[in-house]
Amino acid sequence: SQTIHQWPATLVQPVGSPLSLECTVEGTSNPNLYWYRQAAGRGLQLLFYSVGIGQISSEVPQNLSASRPQDRQFILSSKKLLLSDSGFYLCAWTTEGTGTYEQYFGPGTRLTVT
Protein backbone atom coordinates (compact mmCIF):
# COMPACT_ATOMS: atom_id res chain seq x y z
CA SER A 1 0.00 0.00 0.00
CA GLN A 2 1.02 3.58 -0.51
CA THR A 3 2.22 5.77 2.32
CA ILE A 4 3.44 9.32 2.50
CA HIS A 5 5.86 10.64 5.08
CA GLN A 6 6.62 14.18 6.15
CA TRP A 7 9.17 15.43 8.63
CA PRO A 8 9.59 17.07 10.93
CA ALA A 9 6.14 17.07 12.48
CA THR A 10 6.69 20.41 14.19
CA LEU A 11 9.29 23.09 13.75
CA VAL A 12 10.00 26.42 15.44
CA GLN A 13 12.39 28.62 13.53
CA PRO A 14 13.51 32.25 13.95
CA VAL A 15 12.89 34.84 11.27
CA GLY A 16 15.65 34.84 8.70
CA SER A 17 16.67 31.22 9.24
CA PRO A 18 16.62 28.61 6.45
CA LEU A 19 14.01 25.91 6.03
CA SER A 20 13.96 22.40 4.66
CA LEU A 21 10.88 20.19 4.82
CA GLU A 22 10.96 16.75 3.31
CA CYS A 23 8.24 14.53 1.89
CA THR A 24 8.60 10.98 0.61
CA VAL A 25 6.08 8.62 -0.91
CA GLU A 26 6.24 4.84 -0.80
CA GLY A 27 4.38 2.22 -2.75
CA THR A 28 3.84 4.12 -5.97
CA SER A 29 5.92 5.30 -8.89
CA ASN A 30 5.93 8.54 -10.86
CA PRO A 31 3.43 10.30 -8.61
CA ASN A 32 2.39 13.91 -8.99
CA LEU A 33 3.54 15.68 -5.83
CA TYR A 34 2.19 18.80 -4.20
CA TRP A 35 3.05 21.21 -1.39
CA TYR A 36 0.19 23.05 0.31
CA ARG A 37 0.06 25.50 3.17
CA GLN A 38 -2.83 25.99 5.54
CA ALA A 39 -2.54 29.27 7.39
CA ALA A 40 -4.64 29.90 10.48
CA GLY A 41 -8.31 30.22 9.52
CA ARG A 42 -7.59 29.74 5.86
CA GLY A 43 -8.07 26.97 3.34
CA LEU A 44 -5.44 24.94 1.57
CA GLN A 45 -3.17 27.07 -0.58
CA LEU A 46 -1.25 25.26 -3.29
CA LEU A 47 2.40 26.30 -3.26
CA PHE A 48 4.16 23.95 -5.69
CA TYR A 49 3.46 20.84 -7.71
CA SER A 50 5.65 18.45 -9.63
CA VAL A 51 4.84 15.93 -12.35
CA GLY A 52 8.32 14.43 -12.47
CA ILE A 53 11.94 14.60 -11.31
CA GLY A 54 13.28 18.12 -11.62
CA GLN A 55 9.91 19.48 -12.82
CA ILE A 56 8.50 22.10 -10.46
CA SER A 57 5.59 24.46 -11.01
CA SER A 58 5.12 27.37 -8.65
CA GLU A 59 1.64 28.62 -7.92
CA VAL A 60 2.42 31.47 -5.58
CA PRO A 61 5.48 33.76 -5.85
CA GLN A 62 7.18 33.96 -2.48
CA ASN A 63 10.42 33.23 -0.69
CA LEU A 64 9.85 29.48 -0.77
CA SER A 65 11.20 27.02 -3.32
CA ALA A 66 10.72 23.33 -4.03
CA SER A 67 12.83 20.58 -5.50
CA ARG A 68 12.28 17.00 -6.58
CA PRO A 69 15.64 15.25 -6.59
CA GLN A 70 14.13 11.75 -6.77
CA ASP A 71 10.90 10.28 -8.11
CA ARG A 72 9.28 9.95 -4.70
CA GLN A 73 10.95 12.79 -2.83
CA PHE A 74 9.73 16.37 -2.64
CA ILE A 75 11.51 19.09 -0.67
CA LEU A 76 10.27 22.52 0.37
CA SER A 77 12.94 25.09 1.18
CA SER A 78 13.56 28.67 2.09
CA LYS A 79 16.77 30.61 2.44
CA LYS A 80 15.27 33.14 4.87
CA LEU A 81 11.98 32.58 6.68
CA LEU A 82 9.44 35.35 7.22
CA LEU A 83 6.86 35.55 10.00
CA SER A 84 4.17 35.08 7.36
CA ASP A 85 5.62 31.65 6.51
CA SER A 86 4.11 30.22 9.69
CA GLY A 87 1.47 27.62 8.99
CA PHE A 88 0.68 23.98 8.51
CA TYR A 89 2.52 22.53 5.51
CA LEU A 90 1.09 19.53 3.74
CA CYS A 91 2.55 17.29 1.09
CA ALA A 92 0.21 15.32 -1.16
CA TRP A 93 0.38 12.93 -4.09
CA THR A 94 -1.77 11.64 -6.91
CA THR A 95 -1.24 9.29 -9.82
CA GLU A 96 -2.48 9.90 -13.31
CA GLY A 97 -4.44 7.48 -15.39
CA THR A 98 -6.37 5.87 -12.59
CA GLY A 99 -9.59 7.67 -13.41
CA THR A 100 -9.78 9.07 -9.93
CA TYR A 101 -8.56 12.44 -8.87
CA GLU A 102 -8.32 12.41 -5.12
CA GLN A 103 -5.13 13.51 -3.44
CA TYR A 104 -3.49 11.68 -0.58
CA PHE A 105 -2.03 13.91 2.07
CA GLY A 106 0.82 13.44 4.49
CA PRO A 107 0.53 14.13 8.22
CA GLY A 108 1.79 17.72 7.83
CA THR A 109 4.44 19.91 9.43
CA ARG A 110 3.48 22.67 11.84
CA LEU A 111 5.93 25.54 11.24
CA THR A 112 6.10 28.46 13.65
CA VAL A 113 8.36 31.33 12.69
CA THR A 114 9.26 33.49 15.70
Place this chain on the structure above:
Amino acid sequence: DQQVKQNSPSLSVQEGRISILNCDYTNSMFDYFLWYKKYPAEGPTFLISISSIKDKNEDGRFTVFLNKSAKHLSLHIVPSQPGDSAVYFCAASLASGGSYIPTFGRGTSLIVHP
Protein backbone atom coordinates in the same frame (compact mmCIF):
# COMPACT_ATOMS: atom_id res chain seq x y z
CA ASP B 1 -11.05 35.76 -5.88
CA GLN B 2 -12.30 32.54 -4.34
CA GLN B 3 -13.51 30.09 -6.95
CA VAL B 4 -14.71 27.62 -4.31
CA LYS B 5 -16.59 29.01 -1.35
CA GLN B 6 -17.72 27.43 1.88
CA ASN B 7 -19.69 30.24 3.42
CA SER B 8 -20.31 28.59 6.77
CA PRO B 9 -17.11 28.47 8.80
CA SER B 10 -18.75 26.24 11.40
CA LEU B 11 -21.74 23.96 11.94
CA SER B 12 -23.04 22.39 15.13
CA VAL B 13 -25.28 19.30 14.98
CA GLN B 14 -26.77 16.87 17.49
CA GLU B 15 -25.65 13.25 17.30
CA GLY B 16 -28.02 11.18 15.16
CA ARG B 17 -29.27 14.15 13.16
CA ILE B 18 -28.33 15.13 9.64
CA SER B 19 -25.31 17.34 8.92
CA ILE B 20 -25.45 19.37 5.71
CA LEU B 21 -22.30 21.10 4.54
CA ASN B 22 -22.56 23.46 1.61
CA CYS B 23 -20.16 24.55 -1.09
CA ASP B 24 -20.52 27.00 -3.99
CA TYR B 25 -18.24 27.46 -6.96
CA THR B 26 -17.92 30.13 -9.60
CA ASN B 27 -16.10 28.38 -12.46
CA SER B 28 -18.65 26.55 -14.59
CA MET B 29 -15.81 24.56 -16.19
CA PHE B 30 -15.17 22.59 -13.00
CA ASP B 31 -16.24 19.01 -13.65
CA TYR B 32 -15.03 17.01 -10.68
CA PHE B 33 -15.73 17.72 -7.04
CA LEU B 34 -14.34 16.24 -3.87
CA TRP B 35 -14.87 16.42 -0.13
CA TYR B 36 -12.05 15.97 2.34
CA LYS B 37 -12.16 15.59 6.09
CA LYS B 38 -9.43 16.95 8.32
CA TYR B 39 -8.73 16.38 11.99
CA PRO B 40 -6.49 18.86 13.88
CA ALA B 41 -2.76 18.41 13.28
CA GLU B 42 -3.39 15.81 10.57
CA GLY B 43 -3.50 15.87 6.80
CA PRO B 44 -6.89 15.86 5.05
CA THR B 45 -8.32 12.51 4.03
CA PHE B 46 -10.46 11.95 0.97
CA LEU B 47 -14.10 11.35 1.78
CA ILE B 48 -16.23 11.27 -1.35
CA SER B 49 -16.28 12.69 -4.87
CA ILE B 50 -18.68 13.34 -7.70
CA SER B 51 -18.31 13.87 -11.41
CA SER B 52 -20.32 16.55 -13.16
CA ILE B 53 -22.15 13.88 -15.16
CA LYS B 54 -23.90 12.85 -11.95
CA ASP B 55 -26.06 14.74 -9.50
CA LYS B 56 -25.67 12.39 -6.55
CA ASN B 57 -23.11 10.01 -5.14
CA GLU B 58 -23.56 7.97 -2.01
CA ASP B 59 -21.12 6.12 0.22
CA GLY B 60 -22.54 4.77 3.45
CA ARG B 61 -23.58 7.66 5.67
CA PHE B 62 -22.15 10.21 3.25
CA THR B 63 -23.97 11.58 0.21
CA VAL B 64 -22.82 14.36 -2.07
CA PHE B 65 -25.34 16.27 -4.18
CA LEU B 66 -24.38 18.40 -7.17
CA ASN B 67 -26.54 21.13 -8.66
CA LYS B 68 -24.67 22.31 -11.75
CA SER B 69 -27.12 25.03 -12.70
CA ALA B 70 -26.73 26.60 -9.28
CA LYS B 71 -23.00 25.78 -9.11
CA HIS B 72 -23.63 24.29 -5.72
CA LEU B 73 -22.79 21.05 -4.00
CA SER B 74 -23.55 19.73 -0.58
CA LEU B 75 -22.40 16.92 1.65
CA HIS B 76 -24.98 15.14 3.78
CA ILE B 77 -23.96 13.02 6.73
CA VAL B 78 -26.73 10.83 8.13
CA PRO B 79 -26.75 9.98 10.96
CA SER B 80 -24.08 12.28 12.35
CA GLN B 81 -21.68 10.82 14.90
CA PRO B 82 -19.30 12.55 17.34
CA GLY B 83 -16.37 11.08 15.38
CA ASP B 84 -17.50 13.11 12.40
CA SER B 85 -16.39 16.26 14.19
CA ALA B 86 -13.69 17.69 11.93
CA VAL B 87 -13.06 20.35 9.31
CA TYR B 88 -14.56 19.51 5.93
CA PHE B 89 -13.03 20.91 2.75
CA CYS B 90 -14.81 21.11 -0.55
CA ALA B 91 -12.63 20.99 -3.68
CA ALA B 92 -13.22 21.32 -7.41
CA SER B 93 -11.07 20.50 -10.41
CA LEU B 94 -10.97 20.58 -14.22
CA ALA B 95 -10.43 16.87 -14.65
CA SER B 96 -11.33 16.85 -18.33
CA GLY B 97 -8.67 19.47 -18.91
CA GLY B 98 -6.05 17.08 -17.58
CA SER B 99 -5.57 19.01 -14.37
CA TYR B 100 -5.58 16.99 -11.22
CA ILE B 101 -5.05 20.09 -9.15
CA PRO B 102 -8.13 20.94 -7.13
CA THR B 103 -9.14 24.33 -5.88
CA PHE B 104 -10.08 24.12 -2.21
CA GLY B 105 -12.60 26.03 -0.17
CA ARG B 106 -11.67 27.38 3.25
CA GLY B 107 -13.40 24.60 5.11
CA THR B 108 -16.34 24.18 7.47
CA SER B 109 -15.76 23.03 11.02
CA LEU B 110 -18.40 20.46 11.99
CA ILE B 111 -19.08 19.75 15.64
CA VAL B 112 -21.36 16.82 16.45
CA HIS B 113 -22.62 16.92 20.03
CA PRO B 114 -23.36 13.66 21.86
